[in-house]
Amino acid sequence: MNQMEKKKILVVDDDLDLVLSLKAFLKNQGFDVITALNKYEGMDQAKTELPDLAILDVMMTYAHEGFDLARDMRKDSRLKDIYIIMFTGIDKETGMNFKANVGNPEIPADGYIEKPVELHVLLDEINRVLAGEPKNE
Amino acid sequence: MNDLLKDSIFITRTNWLILHRWITIAIVAVTTLIGGQVFKLDINEFGLYLCSLALIVINLTSIYLKKLIIVQNESSVYKELKMLLIFQITGDLLILTIMIHCSGGIENPLFAFYVFHLVNASLFLSVIETYLLTILVIIFFSALAFLEYAGIIPHYSLRYGNFFNISYYSNLYSVNLIVGVFTLTMLMLSYLSTTIGKRLRDQEKSLRDAINKLNEKDRIKNEYVIEVTHEVKGHLTAVLSCLDVVINTGDTIDKTEKQYLLSRAYHRAKHLSDFVKSLLKLTRIRMDQKLEMDWFPIKDVLNEIINSQRSNAQDKSIKLILNDHLVLNLLYGNKLMIEEAINNLINNAIKYTPPKGEVTLTCTTENNFIALVIADSGIGIPADDVPRIFDEFYRASNVVKDVETGTGMGLSIVKQIVERHQGEISVESKLGEGTKFIMKFPYKN
Numbered sequence: 001m002n003q004m005e006k007k008k009i010l011v012v013d014d015d016l017d018l019v020l021s022l023k024a025f026l027k028n029q030g031f032d033v034i035t036a037l038n039k040y041e042g043m044d045q046a047k048t049e050l051p052d053l054a055i056l057d058v059m060m061t062y063a064h065e066g067f068d069l070a071r072d073m074r075k076d077s078r079l080k081d082i083y084i085i086m087f088t089g090i091d092k093e094t095g096m097n098f099k100a101n102v103g104n105p106e107i108p109a110d111g112y113i114e115k116p117v118e119l120h121v122l123l124d125e126i127n128r129v130l131a132g133e134p135k136n137e
Numbered sequence: 138m139n140d141l142l143k144d145s146i147f148i149t150r151t152n153w154l155i156l157h158r159w160i161t162i163a164i165v166a167v168t169t170l171i172g173g174q175v176f177k178l179d180i181n182e183f184g185l186y187l188c189s190l191a192l193i194v195i196n197l198t199s200i201y202l203k204k205l206i207i208v209q210n211e212s213s214v215y216k217e218l219k220m221l222l223i224f225q226i227t228g229d230l231l232i233l234t235i236m237i238h239c240s241g242g243i244e245n246p247l248f249a250f251y252v253f254h255l256v257n258a259s260l261f262l263s264v265i266e267t268y269l270l271t272i273l274v275i276i277f278f279s280a281l282a283f284l285e286y287a288g289i290i291p292h293y294s295l296r297y298g299n300f301f302n303i304s305y306y307s308n309l310y311s312v313n314l315i316v317g318v319f320t321l322t323m324l325m326l327s328y329l330s331t332t333i334g335k336r337l338r339d340q341e342k343s344l345r346d347a348i349n350k351l352n353e354k355d356r357i358k359n360e361y362v363i364e365v366t367h368e369v370k371g372h373l374t375a376v377l378s379c380l381d382v383v384i385n386t387g388d389t390i391d392k393t394e395k396q397y398l399l400s401r402a403y404h405r406a407k408h409l410s411d412f413v414k415s416l417l418k419l420t421r422i423r424m425d426q427k428l429e430m431d432w433f434p435i436k437d438v439l440n441e442i443i444n445s446q447r448s449n450a451q452d453k454s455i456k457l458i459l460n461d462h463l464v465l466n467l468l469y470g471n472k473l474m475i476e477e478a479i480n481n482l483i484n485n486a487i488k489y490t491p492p493k494g495e496v497t498l499t500c501t502t503e504n505n506f507i508a509l510v511i512a513d514s515g516i517g518i519p520a521d522d523v524p525r526i527f528d529e530f531y532r533a534s535n536v537v538k539d540v541e542t543g544t545g546m547g548l549s550i551v552k553q554i555v556e557r558h559q560g561e562i563s564v565e566s567k568l569g570e571g572t573k574f575i576m577k578f579p580y581k582n
Contacts, residue, residue: 017375025382116374
């Protein structure tokens, strides 16, 4: 981390263990981390904490909950510039090919990470997105 | 038969007719030319050429209408396609009649060609429609024969020197004979072709149903695999993530946090292992061709279960009661499996009943079966969830997600066990008041 100020990351996933381990890891990497277990908590956290980046699980209580949260955030003028990384299980679960959807206004996301993920891969993706670099396929 | 299938059948028939009509047009034109110019027959050449032209018009119209209908692109167009087919066949029959008229009337054996049209029509028309078409054929042909006989329309002869020099058309006896046999032949033909056609269609339908059933099973299986994968992947992701942090952060992370993450990884791995075990068990119960069944003392089994579950219930200060009203002590079945089913339900009842609650196991003898009822004073199941609670991986929405012991497979296993015994299982539940599972096992299958 060579940034002067700490970047704030919001992690939204319905698996508490995953959320807590990501929180421990990201904090260790020098980020401020806030967490939520569903899209409502996620929206509240986003509004009060105004994070720089949000990592959203796609399938939570229902299949596309993460997409809905991402869309809601983009609609909110204060939240629309928050970077979003979609965190997901298998493509088949949602019937979409995510990588092809970067830049798709229907599903606003700046990056996609497939579960399970090695944390250094996630970290690289976070740094790439925060630096505003395009995805190199 | 579904609509899309009908669409494809009718398109195939339309194409078939159009192709064969082109061939017919060519043959009619050539034979007319040869018959008229080479053999100098007394046929109505002009009329026959007009018939060829009419067939060309029918073909072009059909091609145009077919395109128009298909381009409509609505959900299904088989009705329009069928109308088009009926239009074509009626036109063909009329032109065939005129062609017969122009080339010798009932003296021309060409009238046998009506057979082709009827057989073709019976492939896609209903029985009644085929018979209606048959009647139309009979009317066309009889009208031709009697109008020529009565001299209302002219007769063109097929006479060829002394080789063929007959005139059936003017003899009432031969006209009646030919028309009569023709009528009978056409009716018999319709009867046969509709019967065979129906049998073919029935066979096709049953094959198609079988294919659909197999496809549906395949789809369910694929969904099942996806659900299993999702479940496994969830646990694996958590395990890997927790361990990843511990391994890759070295000493820069708090020791208690590290310890916590390790214990979470262990729990999730344990949960995953329970899940896989249940999955294997369920699959095995399902796949076992024949269960090992025998008479066993059910009363003793119930007492054992209650005794072994007692401490489990006492830990939560839950009262565990056995109401045994059984007349006989014997039940026919697989003892281990029935034990497992009862234990599963009692475990669930204890798990979802708050402290100081009550769990009751009641056994009664009914006509041909033994009823085992496991009732609790627990949290109950929301009405929306009740129909799905026996589905694999399904957990009611009011179950706290971090209750670690559930695999979402317990009730599926119970249901499989009951069904393998030709028994029945049902559930009654009131949210906040309690749940009652009723299992019925027949005495002997």
